[in-house]
Amino acid sequence: MSSKKIVVGLSGGVDSSTAAAVLHHQGYDAIGLTLWLMKGKGQCCSEGMVDAASICEQLGIPHHIVDSRDLFQNAIIDYLVSGYGSGTTPLPCSRCNKTVKFGPMLHYAREHFGVDRIATGHYARILYDADRERYQLLRARDRRKDQSYFLYDLSQEMLAGSLFPLGEHDKDATRRLARQYGLSTADKPESQDLCLIEAHGSMQQFLDRYIGQQEGEIVDLDGKVLGRHTGIHHYTVGQRKGLGIAAPEPLYVVALDPPRNRVIVGDRSSASRPDCTMGYLNWVSIPEPSTPLRAQVQVRYRTPPVEAVLVPLEGGRIKLVFDEPQFGITPGQAAVAYDGDVLLGGGLIERPN
Known part of the structure; x- marks a missing residue:
């Protein structure tokens, strides 16, 4: 098995295209691989597959498409759909x-090509910690583009077999490299939303396709009815816009009550x-701790760490105690410690008791 042989995940965007070009010009024997996740205009789908194939043709490397639609659906x-329907x-x-x-x-890389390494265009870094004998996941050099938050659940085996060629670059450098290599995706607009939103127009339209509208009450913390909603899946903790309620002070979604089909609102402090507690944990750069540990925790991708x-709690769960109360702690989102x-x-934030 050649140590310079690598499979590159290609979405059809500038980041994955540049990652492939960088490795190709470094002498890697690269193979392009695109996952067909769903129909639509998202970068991971029909348009992306065409652009990925074009990049492989430019670089003179093979391109393979794997039909992953059933896996993505399940x-x-x-x-x-299950999570939003249950109020997370x-x-x-x-x-x-x-x-x-x-x-x-x-x-797929191992079974079909005898290759034990893959590369993607993610902005993150991987280092091996010889003292702990485990792979560490690090933020990208460019904090503005860092995507490590979305990679917290990768196993040690996955980290050992992965390479992030853009981890040391910022987005401007990536664009410059893409132009330097003459890539057709060099000036392709950046995807701003989830692929599901790009394909369906909005998260609400996507969810309405799968979850039927069910009217219910919007209530305050005392249970007083303030308005009505068309489905709790349209709301998330911390949301302010779209409540349709006139009030002397701004109101925010405080909690969702699926059994009674209620949206509970209150002021910002509430x-x-x-x-909060978190479960479904994955310890990446350190072994599972047995004693309290201080860290900087990110509870949403777009929010700074605090x-x-x-x-540590029984059953492998964790209680997060913040130095200062945090707004909009949302069940179902990830809390990632740095x-x-x-x-x-990191792990998933649980619903409060």
Whole structure:
């Protein structure tokens, strides 16, 4: 098996295209691989497959397409529909990376090409910690583009078999490299939303396709009815816009009550919490801790990390105690712990008791 042989995941965007070009020009024997996830105009779908094939033709490397639509339907779409229907706000990207992309791509690379390494255009870094004998996941050099948050659930085996050629670059450098290599995707607009949103127009339109509208009450913390809604799947904790309620002060979604089909609202302080619990944990750069651990924790991709203490609980769960109450802690989203640039581990925020 050649150590310079590698399978590159190609979505058809500039990042994965540049990753493939960088490796090709470094002398790697690259093979392009695109996952067919769904129909639509998202970069991972029909348009993306055409662009990925064009990049492979430009680079003179083979291109393969794997039909992953059934896997994507079962692992991601059904998961999203179930989560939103039960009153949580699921995070599809980290689950997709683990169950649809990295795991299956590594398996396909080994089974079909005898290759034990894959590469993607993600902005993150991987280092091997010889003292702990485990792979570490680090933020990208460019904090603005860092995608490690969405990679927290990757296993040690997946990290050992993965390469992120863009981890040391910023987006401007990636664009410059793409132009330098003459890639057809060099000036392709960046995807701003989930592939599901690109394909369906909005998350609400996507969910309405799978979850029937069911009217219910919008109530305050005392149970007073303030308005009505057309489905709790249209709401998420911390949401302010779209409530359709006139009030003397801004109201935010504080909680969702699926058994009674209610949306509960309150002021901003009532939508802030001093702590939360998390489950379905994956410890990446360190072994599972047995004593409290201080870290910087990111509870949403677009929010900055905040100081917190991670307190181990029975059953492999963690209680997060924030130094200051945090707004909009949302069940179903990921809480990811860092020590500087090093991603320690992460898990899913649980519904409060």
